Amino acid sequence: MRKVDLLFAEYSKSHRNATNKFIHWICVPLIFWAILGFASLIPSPHFCASYFGCASIVSIVVIILITLFYIRLSFLIAIAMILIMMIMEHFxxxxxxxxxxxxxxxxxxxxxxxxxxxxxxxxxxxxxPAFIKDLQFLLIGPIWLLGFMLKKAGIRY
Known part of the structure; x- marks a missing residue:
């Protein structure tokens, strides 16, 4: 079994209740957005693109570091998360x-x-919460949700 599947299986152990899952579908993306928002407030030069807006260099570095973590698990998930993080950066x-x-x-x-x-x-x-056992689960939550969406769409990650 691939590492990403093992991490998803471990994360799932503490996310079986329907109410808890529902809360996670709302709160995990918002927490991720808030963390990226905090990073955007650290004073640094900004990179700007037409029709997108601007992102701070600190935010870009954070996105790159997160992406490197995700690439180790799944290239497709990493690419999808880059797109999601860029949409979050726009907001x-x-x-x-x-x-x-x-x-x-x-x-x-x-x-x-x-x-x-x-x-x-x-x-x-x-x-x-799974992150009590292992801090890397703080980054697994968002891709655990993404994994559900990819499976539902019939896309192998």
């Missing part, structure tokens, strides 16, 4: 432009509220 740019200096409060609020729901979901599940 982060829009948030930063429309809200300005106070956008950190949006990211912090989203981050706190979604983690509260995540822990509530695990309380309902009756199992601890």
């Amino acid at each position: 982060i740019y829009l948030t930063n432009i429309s809200i300005g200096r106070q956008s950190w409060m949006v990211y912090l609020s989203v981050f706190i509220v979604t983690w509260i729901f995540q822990f509530l979901g695990h309380k309902i599940e009756g199992k601890k």
